[in-house]
């Protein structure tokens with residue numbers, strides 16, 4: 527049978543847990559930080575190490591058959607992939623946060639305000655659903671410093687403990703989405719026997735953790 531490819535994050539918040547999950551599934555591979563591809567010696571699988579932002583499109587286009595990535599990234603890239611399994615790690619929430627001392631008391635108060643984010647697609651859909659018209663300012667990082675610099679009135683960013691918000695004088699204001707790492711697959715592999723075998727192994731690892 528054809529060797530499968532699974533894309534995981536090369537480095538960052540999801541890398542370690544993704545590697546650990548695959549190793550716990552009994553897969554033998556070298557976790558070289560320098561290489562892009564690592565073959566698995568005891569299963570017809572290759573591991574691709576990529577930036578998380580690239581994973582949904584690689585899976586959609588079939589360059590990788592499977593991927594492990596945060597739901598937030600999938601929603602933001604608006605790809606057509608199959609959700610195969612929630613993985614229980616990488617949990618976080620995408621939240622709108624506002625400066626501690628401000629006059630924003632309800633969602634409606636965000637009308638006409640500038641919100642800085644790296645998630646313009648998800649934020650745009652949320653605001654539309656709520657009937658709010660804000661000025662979405664897309665920036666590529668360090669979103670949390672933007673209100674302090676006078677670049678925005680609020681932010682929309684990923685939060686896990688809230689520590690980063692606090693140290694920048696911000697407080698959570700509204701929940702936009704909650705997210706965790708998920709296993710995704712390209713549309714063509716849903717019924718592949720090897721994929722089913724891998725999903726079963728993942729499910730037993732997750733059950734053993736409960």
Ligand code: ATP
Nearest residue numbers: 535538539540577578579596616617618684685686
């Ligand atoms: P890359 O270099 O691969 O592009 P990145 O900097 O975009 O990495 P990370 O910060 O490593 O991404 O986060 C990867 C994923 O971890 C996020 O997309 C999200 O799903 C999850 N995550 C969990 N908690 C947090 C958090 N507190 N802040 C940001 N992301 C979090």
Ligand code: ZN
Nearest residue numbers: 577578579580
């Ligand atoms: Zn990224």
